[in-house]
Amino acid sequence: xxxxxxxxxxxxxxxxxxxxxxxxxxxxxxxxxxxxxxxxxxxxxxxxxxxxxxxxxxxxxxxxxxxxxxxxxxxxxxxxxxxxxxxxxxxxxxxxxxxxxxxxxxxxxxxxx
Numbered sequence: 001x002x003x004x005x006x007x008x009x010x011x012x013x014x015x016x017x018x019x020x021x022x023x024x025x026x027x028x029x030x031x032x033x034x035x036x037x038x039x040x041x042x043x044x045x046x047x048x049x050x051x052x053x054x055x056x057x058x059x060x061x062x063x064x065x066x067x068x069x070x071x072x073x074x075x076x077x078x079x080x081x082x083x084x085x086x087x088x089x090x091x092x093x094x095x096x097x098x099x100x101x102x103x104x105x106x107x108x109x110x111x112x113x
Contacts, residue, residue, distance in 0.1 A: 020066065
């Protein structure tokens with residue numbers, strides 16, 4: 001799973017929150033507080049497309065961008081990648097469980113039952 005830079009993550013958050021496809025202009029407007037140029041947004045969307053995290057479809061003159069997977073699927077893939085990189089999965093899982101709040105541990109227990 002390719003890692004995301006801070007701006008790529010912000011763009012993905014906009015796309016995930018939209019619940020459908022967005023144009024570069026719509027993404028730019030959602031990130032208006034960052035004062036990004038349209039070319040910057042297009043560059044980031046192009047990078048995300050090359051990383052196969054978004055798809056692009058043409059609608060007239062505009063391109064629409066949509067996430068390939070949900071936020072939850074993306075996070076799950078990152079977690080799998082991290083576990084795959086650990087030489088001792090048990091130790092990594094143990095440290096992870098020790099670092100999360102009790103309510104998250106309880107949710108995991110419920111999922112495993």
